Amino acid sequence: MNAGADDRAIKSTYEARGFGPGAAITGLVTLLLVAAVASLSVGRYAVGLGDLSTIALGWVGVGAGREAVAEASWRVVELVRLPRMLIGAFVGGGLALAGAALQGVFRNPLVDPHVIGVSSGAAFGGAVAILIGLGAIGLWSMAFFAGLAALLLVLVMSRSAGTSSVLMLVLSGVVVAALFSALVSLTTYFADPNDTLPAIVFWLMGSFASATPERAIYMLPVVALFATPLLLMRFRINVLSLGDEEAKALGLKVERTRWLALCCVTGITAASVANSGIIGWVGLVVPHLARALVGPDHRVLLPAAALLGASYMLLVDLMARSLIAAEIPLGVLTAVVGAPVFLVLLHRTQREAWRA
Amino acid sequence: MIEARSVAFRHATGPWLFNDLSFSLREGQTLVLLGRNGRGKTTMLKCIAGLLKPSAGEIRCDGIIGYVPQSFAPVFSYSVFDVVLMGRARHVGLFSNPTAADRDRASAALEELGIGGFARRSVATLSGGERQLVLIARALASDADVLLLDEPAAALDFRNQATMLSTLRRLATQRGLTIVMTTHEPTHALEIADRAVLLHDIGRVQEGAVEDVCTEANLSDLYGMQMKRLNAGGTTSAHIVADYSSVR
Numbered sequence: 341m342n343a344g345a346d347d348r349a350i351k352s353t354y355e356a357r358g359f360g361p362g363a364a365i366t367g368l369v370t371l372l373l374v375a376a377v378a379s380l381s382v383g384r385y386a387v388g389l390g391d392l393s394t395i396a397l398g399w400v401g402v403g404a405g406r407e408a409v410a411e412a413s414w415r416v417v418e419l420v421r422l423p424r425m426l427i428g429a430f431v432g433g434g435l436a437l438a439g440a441a442l443q444g445v446f447r448n449p450l451v452d453p454h455v456i457g458v459s460s461g462a463a464f465g466g467a468v469a470i471l472i473g474l475g476a477i478g479l480w481s482m483a484f485f486a487g488l489a490a491l492l493l494v495l496v497m498s499r500s501a502g503t504s505s506v507l508m509l510v511l512s513g514v515v516v517a518a519l520f521s522a523l524v525s526l527t528t529y530f531a532d533p534n535d536t537l538p539a540i541v542f543w544l545m546g547s548f549a550s551a552t553p554e555r556a557i558y559m560l561p562v563v564a565l566f567a568t569p570l571l572l573m574r575f576r577i578n579v580l581s582l583g584d585e586e587a588k589a590l591g592l593k594v595e596r597t598r599w600l601a602l603c604c605v606t607g608i609t610a611a612s613v614a615n616s617g618i619i620g621w622v623g624l625v626v627p628h629l630a631r632a633l634v635g636p637d638h639r640v641l642l643p644a645a646a647l648l649g650a651s652y653m654l655l656v657d658l659m660a661r662s663l664i665a666a667e668i669p670l671g672v673l674t675a676v677v678g679a680p681v682f683l684v685l686l687h688r689t690q691r692e693a694w695r696a
Numbered sequence: 697m698i699e700a701r702s703v704a705f706r707h708a709t710g711p712w713l714f715n716d717l718s719f720s721l722r723e724g725q726t727l728v729l730l731g732r733n734g735r736g737k738t739t740m741l742k743c744i745a746g747l748l749k750p751s752a753g754e755i756r757c758d759g760i761i762g763y764v765p766q767s768f769a770p771v772f773s774y775s776v777f778d779v780v781l782m783g784r785a786r787h788v789g790l791f792s793n794p795t796a797a798d799r800d801r802a803s804a805a806l807e808e809l810g811i812g813g814f815a816r817r818s819v820a821t822l823s824g825g826e827r828q829l830v831l832i833a834r835a836l837a838s839d840a841d842v843l844l845l846d847e848p849a850a851a852l853d854f855r856n857q858a859t860m861l862s863t864l865r866r867l868a869t870q871r872g873l874t875i876v877m878t879t880h881e882p883t884h885a886l887e888i889a890d891r892a893v894l895l896h897d898i899g900r901v902q903e904g905a906v907e908d909v910c911t912e913a914n915l916s917d918l919y920g921m922q923m924k925r926l927n928a929g930g931t932t933s934a935h936i937v938a939d940y941s942s943v944r
């Protein structure tokens with residue numbers, strides 16, 4: 341029944357790429373290692389690769405360790421750049437992973453973690469925390485729980501008809517995002533223009549400049565806690581992406597599986613907004629880049645998106661802190677870089693990797 | 697294997713689609729659902745598959761069901777192998793990936809339908825008939841005992857219709873699969889089915905052995921036009937043809 345199949349010159353995305361998923365993942369791991377070393381080494385106070393490897397070997401108890409290099413070097417690396425690098429990698433990787441999973445769950449390559457209202461919720465929580473003068477932990481937990489509250493609101497709204505369809509979910513997400521954006525504006529309206537207003541605005545623009553070892557210690561486990569189940573259920577996301585009816589016919593508990601994925605996405609997004617403000621575009625652009633590299637199979641796509649997102653964020657952060665004397669807000673830079681990349685991707689991959 | 701007792705269905709605000717539909721199907725038997733557009737053929741399939749809940753009556757179905765929808769156009773253009781592998785979903789844990797055994801099962805299903813060469817192609821590049829075979833392979837990979845097909849032979853040319861029918865017959869006779877399918881082609885019912893259900897107007901349902909039910913009179917009544925039964929000389933198969941001149 342395949343008469344004419346051989347005549348068709350169209351090849352699958354797998355054959356067209358000429359390399360397998362294993363090679364792509366190896367390449368992405370290498371890229372991440374390079375980006376990590378660069379973000380530890382490059383900066384206003386440059387740390388040479390020799391000093392860097394001496395410090396790094398010292399961590400695992402090999403060689404002379406940090407005593408052998410200038411104190412400024414190991415202080416910059418251990419207290420400033422290492423936490424910043426780890427947080428950047430976890431935020432970028434987490435957001436890209438969350439975006440790739442959401443695109444599969446919602447069967448829509450144009451959604452990202454902002455669509456379900458979580459970012460706006462977390463932004464509101466954080467803005468209120470700054471307004472009333474809470475410290476870092478207060479800001480962090482307010483943002484996190486407000487993000488979760490936004491998801492719960494979406495859940496309640498989308499279930500009005502007894503079940504929650506993808507369309508109702510997306511619509512409810514848009515409504516909740518708009519509501520919380522308005523509340524963020526209200527918060528900034530009440531903020532003190534000399535004090536809390538700039539603090540809120542700069543926090544929302546996104547930055548890793550506030551990274552400290554303490555922040556890394558409570559940020560990284562939270563992201564890992566939510567990212568792990570999402571990565572483990574990646575085969576389920578393949579099945580979910582076929583649509584509710586087919587997924588159900590294939591034996592899935594569709595709503596339960598979808599909400600589990602959405603909770604994980606919320607946890608990752610809220611944690612990253614709480615730590616470094618709203619960093620847009622990563623969750624949208626990186627999954628597309630990864631899909632162009634490894635194809636649409638979420639079993640490979642989710643790890644690839646996480647690796648690529650981490651590298652992308654480290655490189656963008658490197659640009660943010662070294663292009664000009666002052667730091668460029670990350671949210672601004674990811675949009676400036678992301679928008680044109682996304683346009684090019686749309687043109688190049690719409691016929692291969694996904695079809696709307 | 698499948699037991700339907702006094703099944704009725706209506707959408708929340710709509711009229712009754714069918715009413716008091718009963719049938720029972722043994723292992724290895726094939727049932728064909730016939731009826732005009734909008735009479736509830738697909739709805740009945742979805743009720744059996746457990747995707748819709750009947751408004752009244754009950755359906756009992758033993759074993760794993762493989763559902764083959766009429767069209768398949770995923771947003772992401774997965775490879776044929778990935779699609780067939782998804783048939784293993786019910787055998788793979790929530791936080792697990794398919795094992796080597798699952799992949800072997802998917803490969804075997806592809807080979808069984810003679811489309812092993814498609815494995816690495818994207819489903820987006822396949823024709824309608826090829827996609828139907830991929831979906832049947834996915835059902836086989838899920839270890840289905842029951843195959844539910846929504847117009848599997850629609851949009852196929854005559855040769856591919858024949859291939860599809862012989863494939864289904866082989867699955868029923870050799871693998872003992874129980875098959876329920878919908879079609880607009882009564883000839884297909886005569887060709888492969890043991891039993892047939894005619895979904896007439898609201899509440900009027902005929903069910904029985906295919907030879908008893910698919911008569912000229914019943915089919916003419918069903919479609920609201922003259923249907924003729926031909927027995928081509930020298931062949932064993934019977935044909936049902938529509939007399940288009942009967943509708944003016």
